[in-house]
Amino acid sequence: MLAIKIKKNLPHFTIDVELKENNNIVILFGPSGSGKTTILNCIAGLDNPDEGLIQLNQKTFYQTNRKSVKIQQRKVGYLFQDFALFPHMTVEKNIQYGMKSQELMNRLVQSVGIEHLLKKYPKQISGGEKQRVALARALATEPDILLLDEPFSSLDQETKKECYAELLRLHEMWDIPIIMVTHDYEEAKKLGNHIIHLKKGKIVNREKLHAG
């Protein structure tokens, strides 16, 4: 169970959101600059709210006036908008970083279709390929929660479909919350149990799609 009730002042508005989610796929949907990435960063521990509470499975990541739990202790898998691959490591080493099992790695490498890229460095591969590597790396850590910031935006339709299927399979297998940002409403409907519509830091609509 993920419980969030946070406020954070930004230059032009205040993020003020409350969420309680079981192990669902939750889509954060909203215009550019509405606070989606900032919310993911607060869950990951890269940024802090000004006040509130962030809890995952009885573990308090953040609470007003208390020392927040460090990012390394949160067991968060995060795919960043800019993919954030380590430039000096090959694709293989990037995925192995924080990896839990070789078997899972082999499976992920195959399902996102990057077997042929393992010995290459990030600067030698395309944007869509980087995105697939970043997705495999986020999943390979077997996290307690998965945060995905536009994880499929640079992929072609065929690869997207395969990655959707793999994400749904892993979600079923691991039963963890997945919080995902996308600007693609069709994608949101295909993958999300819930869609949270954000505008200037506030939740303006909550859609329940699939049971969860």
Ligand SMILES: Nc1ncnc2c1ncn2[C@@H]1O[C@H](COP(=O)(O)OP(=O)(O)OP(=O)(O)O)[C@@H](O)[C@H]1O
């Ligand atoms: N480091 C920062 N310092 C100051 N303001 C910031 C910073 N990061 C983001 N902002 C501002 O906070 C607001 C929310 O940004 P955020 O990146 O969370 O939005 P977003 O919904 O993820 O946008 P996008 O869909 O374009 O990625 C924006 O108005 C942005 O300009």
